[in-house]
Amino acid sequence: xxxxxxxxxxxxxxxxxxxxxxxxxxxxxxxxxxxxxxxxxxxxxxxxxxxxxxxxxxxxxxxxxxxxxxxxxxxxxxxxxxxxxxxxxxxxxxxxxxxxxxxxxxxxxxxxxxxxxxxxxxxxxxxxxxxxxxxxxxxxxxxxxxxxxxxxxxxxxxxxxxxxxxxxxxxxxxxxxxxxxxxxxxxxxxxxxxxxxxxxxxxxxxxxxxxxxxxxxxxxxxxxxxxxxxxxxxxxxxxxxxxxxxxxxxxxxxxxxxxxxxxxxxxx
Numbered sequence: 001x002x003x004x005x006x007x008x009x010x011x012x013x014x015x016x017x018x019x020x021x022x023x024x025x026x027x028x029x030x031x032x033x034x035x036x037x038x039x040x041x042x043x044x045x046x047x048x049x050x051x052x053x054x055x056x057x058x059x060x061x062x063x064x065x066x067x068x069x070x071x072x073x074x075x076x077x078x079x080x081x082x083x084x085x086x087x088x089x090x091x092x093x094x095x096x097x098x099x100x101x102x103x104x105x106x107x108x109x110x111x112x113x114x115x116x117x118x119x120x121x122x123x124x125x126x127x128x129x130x131x132x133x134x135x136x137x138x139x140x141x142x143x144x145x146x147x148x149x150x151x152x153x154x155x156x157x158x159x160x161x162x163x164x165x166x167x168x169x170x171x172x173x174x175x176x177x178x179x180x181x182x183x184x185x186x187x188x189x190x191x192x193x194x195x196x197x198x199x200x201x202x203x204x205x206x207x208x209x210x211x212x213x214x215x216x217x218x219x220x221x222x223x224x225x226x227x228x229x230x231x232x233x234x235x236x237x238x239x240x241x242x243x244x245x246x247x248x249x250x251x252x253x254x255x256x257x258x259x260x261x262x263x264x265x266x267x268x
Contacts (some may be wrong), residue, residue: 180210217252
């Protein structure tokens with residue numbers, strides 16, 4: 001080369017496919033396969049990204065579901081624990097009142113047997129009669145044990161087994177000191193199991209059979225909730241409005257108001 005002249009730079013080599021002496025159709029086919037291969041890679045990459053996104057969303061949903069279930073479980077445990085504590089107080093008070101007072105002996109004109117009256121749990125018993133105080137106290141303790149057994153099954157979340165236990169309890173103690181609570185929890189177990197028609201029937205038994213029970217407001221509330229789940233709006237409004245009117249200062253009445261307001265917003 002001459003002095004001061006620029007060195008010639010050879011042009012870049014053409015792609016092999018272009019320099020190829022293959023027929024045009026074959027070259028086109030090769031190009032198409034290359035394009036398709038790149039498109040397939042992009043599709044696979046996009047698919048992998050979507051799969052990752054779905055997994056993340058699914059994980060978030062599972063986490064949120066777990067949190068909600070945890071809250072529900074804690075609410076149930078708190079609710080059941082409150083009832084248990086109240087019943088323990090009732091049992092303690094009842095036990096104190098079950099000590100039979102000493103009464104001066106009397107003569108029975110029929111058989112000259114001494115008679116001593118003993119008031120046990122609100123019922124009168126006679127020593128020397130068919131139901132002595134010790135037998136009444138024993139029955140009371142057995143009833144308490146049977147109720148606790150059924151209640152513990154419910155507290156453990158074994159709702160199907162709890163329905164069986166409470167049914168057996170009510171057959172044995174239809175008018176016992178825990179019968180109203182047992183009937184309520186039988187209905188509650190069916191409600192948790194989403195057997196809403198059965199739950200309504202069992203809650204109705206609380207209202208009819210135990211009209212003076214402290215469980216009446218809660219039974220009315222859960223009856224309304226059951227009708228709500230069945231989308232029977234008229235019956236829902238009817239029972240919840242009755243609850244608010246009859247027990248205006250209770251927690252159940254406030255919850256009934258909240259559900260009625262929710263129904264109004266929903267247009268139900």
